Amino acid sequence: MKGLGLNYPSKNFGILIAYVLPGFIALWGLATKFGAVNTWLTGTNNAGLAVGGVLYVTAASITIGMVINAVRWLIIDPALLLSGLTRPDWNAVQLQGRLSAFERLVEDHFRYFQFYANTALGSLVAFLAWRSSPFHESAPGLWPEVGIVALEFVLLLASRDALSRYYRRTQDLLETENSEEELET
Secondary structure (H helix, E strand, O other): OHHHOOOOHHHHHHHHHHHHHHHHHHHHHHOOOOHHHHHHHHOEOOOEOOHHHHHHHHHHHHHHHHHHHHHHHHHHHHHHHHOOOOOOOOOHHHHOOOHHHHHHHHHHHHHHHHHHHHHHHHHHHHHHHHHOOHHHHHOOOOHHHHHHHHHHHHHHHHHHHHHHHHHHHHHHHHHOOOOOOOOOO
16 A cells, blocks of 8 residues: 555645645536536436546546646746745755655645635636526526635635745745754644
8 A cells, every 4th residue: 555655644635635626626617517527426317426427527627626736837826926925946955854844844835725726716617617507597696706706815815825834934944954853834
C-alpha cells in the first residue's frame, strides 16, 4: 500500500479538495444542460447509479478540476497579485533538509487556496450552466444571482487569505537557520 500513497491521508485529502470537488461542482451544474452527464450522476430510471457512471463522474471530475486549476492559474493568480499580494522569490536549494515542513505547508495552506479559488470557478461554471438551462425558470427573482455573487466573494477572499498564509509561512520556513525546525500551523 505504501506505493499507492495511501499512507498519506492529508495528501489524498489535499488532492480531493483542490481538484476533485471543484470539478464535481462544475460537473453537477453541467448535468442541468447535458443529459448524459445527468445520467452519470443519477443513473437511469430503473437501474439507479451504475459502476460505469461512478467511473465517468470520477474521471470527469478530476479532468474538469485540472482544467479549472489551469484557468485559476491564468486568471485568479494574476488578479491576486494585482490585489497587493506578493509572490516571494524562493530558492529551491533552501528546501534542502526542510522538504517535509514545506510539504506540510503545501497541504495546510496551498491546497486550501486551490480549493477556494477552484471552487469559485467551478461554482461559476455550475451557475452559468444552470442559468442557461430550463431549470432556472422556477428560481425566485434575483436570489440565485445574489447568492452566487456572495459565494464568489467569500471564496475569493478565502483563497487570497490561504495563499497569503502559504507565502508567509513558507518564507518563514526558508529563512529559519535550523533546518530541523517545523512551523506551527
